[in-house]
Amino acid sequence: MNNEELTQILSDSIAFTSNIDKNLFTKMGVKRGLRNEDHSGVLAGLTRIGDVVGYERQEDGSLKPIPGKLYYRGLDVEELVAGIQKENRLGFEETIFLLLSGRLPLKEELEATKSLIAETMPLNHMATMNILALQGKNIMNILARSVLELYCYDENPDDISPNNLIHQSINLIAKFPTIIAYAYQVLRHDVRGRSLHVRLPHPEKSVAENFLFMMKGPNKYTELDIKILDLALILHAEHGGGNNSTFSVRVTSSTETDTYSAIAAGIGSLKGPLHGGANVKVMGMLEDMKKNISDWEDANQVDEYLRKILRKEAFDKTGLIYGLGHAVYTISDPRTGLLKEMARDLAKEKGREKEFALMELIENRIVEVFRESKKSNAKANVCVNVDFYSGFVYDAIGLPTEVFTPLFAMARIVGWSAHRIEEMNFSSKRLIRPAYKNVRELQGFIPINERK
Template sequence: MAQTPTQTPAGSAADAKPKQAAGLAGVVALDSGISFIDGAKGELLYRGYEISDLAKNTDFEEVAYLLWNGDLPSQSELNELQSQLRAERALHPDLLDHLRHHTPENTNPMAALRTAVSMLAHYDEEADDMSREANVRKAVRLTAKMPTIVAAFDRIRKGKEPVAPSGEGSAAADFLYMLNGEKPGPSAEAIMDAALVLHAEHGLNASTFAARVIGATLSDMYSAITGAIGALKGPLHGGANIKVMEMLLDIDEKGANATDYIDDMLSRKEKVMGIGHRVYTALDPRATILRDMLEDLSDEKGDRKWMEMSDTIRQHVLDAKGLNANVDFYSASVYYLLGIETDLYTPIFALSRITGWTAHLLEQWEDNRLIRPRAGYNGPKGLTVTPLAER
């Protein structure tokens, strides 16, 4: 029998003495078995597996199964999931019509994705079915369709016809195929797949927390994911790698010395995007993996400029401020060398993180409790109303 999410009653205000921390820094809001982060050691685990092990020895579909189910799949389980994902990649004609005729070409890609994901609920008969089985199927549909949405949007805004999903191959390969109109080479597919693995999950970050807050009200999965996309759109979260590439391009265009450029930014107290992290004090382990990928891709393309510039900036900021690079810092150059438009970097982040978001929703609904923190009041008290005519 299908199980539906339960709602554990919220406790009284006297359950515990309220604690306050700016930005909820260091506050443990809930327990989760999905990922573990040790910021001091630069350690990241998905369901107990080191991220470097997963990036080297699994693909994105295996990681999706792991996040949703708690274990890596057998070959037959993987085959079944791959079949389900391939079968769900196509979009409803009405959604494509919306992208063609009702989405301005200058629309922010994350705004286009946010709207399209919300629209997916209109064409899903299980949208409001809150059983785990239905929610897993929705997680599969979202993971399958989001790459199609992003690729279709990008081609339409360029005056090109969307490329239908091939119905075969990996999520990484089919995304690049739908985006560029030609099948990617083995190296591009492998790098894209590894990037999806690296971005799939990262604890209770802003977008994941937003999804769980929405999910905790027992709203549907599409509503929660739409909210998560809205949170990821912000430059302090998912938009950082766009700013990294814009910085690198600006340095190159001006012919500037990279360290002088960064010193000028620091003197104006500007944030160097892609550097520093709310959780990691050590180097983000995902940045290390992406840096190695960037080196391989740079050598393949015969262009080491972006890697060398990035290395210089990373070391300079580390020496000057003691801050390490995060995952966004090297992903920017990786995507650039793959020929991907800079404003698509954050949507690609979302194509991966959908697996983590949906895993957290499934976990939230296993033993649901409304998430309701308190705000410390710092406004006035004791005011009285002056009659309207005397104000």
């Protein structure tokens, strides 16, 4: 028997070994995907970091959909963004301090935070050379490998004291933009034969501007580009302990492993297209719509295209409308509205108003078409999520699709760090270890010569 034949035998066995009767999940009370029957999440922990609100539980136990709210350390993100924008400044560094410390920074604390992050952004020579030597077309994989490598440059990598956890968190938050930008430059050089640019971050620039500088070079981005990227980083920095990547970080951290291993687990989770890659899919769907809809202002044509998607006749034929729906938000995603308003200004600056108008039309029609298609009000409480506009924003400021999901990680590393620190410092720490019920029937051992 050759290797291919053995591989085929093992592959053919998967249909049997992995087939579990779905009725058994209900019979045994298993919450598939850690979701309750009403689609709410199974309560698996407590946190003081973030809160994602999309419904209220009524006295009879039913869920009442409400406009979405997102809170960072008890502060409404819409209020946080409004306060920062009113003072006409950037806010990602302030968000970092808020999520790590639990409160808004004083002026001198904010300036110190900005300086510390900017000073920590450069990679040492060896780390830079190793990134330049890495091969691969997926920047998320390169990011994970680079994070694990940073363990080697840490003098106390396994120290889980609060002071060292903060030190490691700041180090990773600061270095993510540099790693991602350098990894893209290598990909651009190796795959597309373009010049290799390794630009050092500027100590006086913000995280958002430094990333644009390292990606695009000087004088190739606008003030609005910086502001909207900063806003996107704020909005993606944290989303409660139940999202898949943050939960992965907490599960891994509960073993008391090192920070770099825990964060690498989060990166691996976020890389999955069902979690972090949705905005890339939205852009692909939008491009396909632009090609197949002759009149971008015709709601009937938009409706028909959306119906074709739901019937698995258009785009990737999965039946999924990307950018629609969320595990918690029902009526609205608060991040969407905040990003959309600035995206409108961006569309004007970049001469992409017609494309933005098409996206608004899709947004206005998408829920109604979905409701009509499902022929039920039970699933009518869906809304456009932040992924619907974030891909457009990144594309409009000139960022390639290869960094869309890494950008998500560049923001979410803040929330991951805060949750890891919380998990490591619970007064009643416990290894996260759920149970799985085995439903495979027993079998006896058969002598090898008697097996058929």
